[in-house]
């Protein structure tokens with residue numbers, strides 16, 4: 550009994566002894582030290598106190614210090630839908646061909662014009678794809694290095710063909726452009742520096758154009774931009790807006806604000822309303838822009854199993870591209886942590902300290918690969934890689950009902966931003982994939 554007690558008061562210390570003069574290591578030696586019970590408890594108490602003070606200070610610093618990243622994640626909880634009926638799991642999307650794999654980085658949006666396909670890439674180029682060839686037509690930004698100069702590159706996101714025969718482009722950094730399809734001549738018709746209701750365009754994302762020269766476009770956030778997109782999603786910020794811009798009068802007007810990462814927009818067939826994909830609420834809204842109900846916002850489709858990106862016409866309604874699907878059986882990590890706001894604030898701020906440090910070190914070192922890694926880490930790219938990807942696209946009818954869905958349960962074709970239906974094929978765009986998807990309908 551007594552022996553047992555004494556044994557518990559032993560403290561083991563291990564140390565590596567220095568080698569002798571010939572360089573041979575003597576190896577590890579273990580010392581057993583007896584400590585008087587009373588002084589042992591006292592020492593432990595002091596250490597526990599010190600540790601507690603340090604941890605509390607660290608916690609208070611991380612939570613409240615104004616010098617760290619300004620991020621206040623909000624709690625949310627969204628309903629799930631079962632994978633049944635028109636959402637029943639299938640493998641249709643797995644049959645997608647990956648065109649130009651490895652050479653077409655992030656073809657977000659797709660426009661068809663005179664037998665060619667136009668898309669905008671991660672490096673700021675607008676390209677024409679014709680007869681299996683990629684031709685650079687224009688560049689919204691300047692020649693640059695990715696990923697750390699993405700702001701300089703420009704980032705063409707949503708694109709549409711206007712009734713005037715020009716290509717309209719939403720650039721995440723530079724604002725709205727028109728482009729002549731033939732010459733590639735660009736015009737920055739609404740630069741992002743323009744103030745709309747007191748805020749510059751922070752994150753222009755997608756647009757649609759009516760017959761009267763009104764452009765309806767989303768500004769995804771008033772706080773975050775494309776370089777901080779993961780923080781935008783992580784915080785659940787709700788500072789996004791839908792803006793109307795008249796190309797003739799130059800007038801701008803905020804139609805809806807406080808949306809949670811509004812993304813794709815699409816005018817309804819009758820032209821009376823605008824469908825708006827609200828990424829972080831996993832729903833699609835309908836805003837009436839004409840008639841008796843003008844200004845009213847209603848839910849078009851909600852409890853979607855994935856984040857809706859761009860929305861485009863289909864032969865029977867609308868196609869929507871999504872990031873990654875899940876249901877209540879297999880929620881994503883982002884769903885699981887959605888309500889832990891303190892944890893998210895702590896992690897977000899620690900991540901930004903580490904990211905900023907890494908970027909600074911990489912700039913000091915000057916190695917390109919290291920710089921790219923540091924930039925991507927800081928931006929939070931790996932958060933996407935933590936998500937289990939389950940590719941999905943859905944077709945909706947005019948009433949917001951899901952007509953059909955194509956799945957890629959293993960994520961081999963996922964993170965899709967847009968579905969362009971053209972001559973019996975679906976062309977699948979993505980903000981991150983290094984290819985353009987094509988699927989026979």
Ligand SMILES: *[C@@H]1O[C@H](CO)[C@@H](O)[C@H](O)[C@H]1NC(C)=O
Nearest residue numbers: 630631632633876877878879
């Ligand atoms: C969720 O999806 C998985 C397959 O991805 C399926 O096995 C499961 O039955 C689904 N659960 C519900 C509730 O739909």
Ligand SMILES: *[C@@H]1O[C@H](CO)[C@@H](O)[C@H](O)[C@H]1NC(C)=O
Nearest residue numbers: 629630631632633876877878
């Ligand atoms: C969804 O699936 C769960 C688990 O399989 C089941 O308990 C629930 O009744 C289903 N809900 C609907 C609306 O079908």
Ligand SMILES: *[C@@H]1O[C@H](CO)[C@@H](O)[C@H](O)[C@H]1NC(C)=O
Nearest residue numbers: 713714715729730731732734
């Ligand atoms: C595109 O540029 C060409 C050459 O300048 C011009 O003839 C044509 O009208 C322009 N297209 C549009 C739609 O403005």
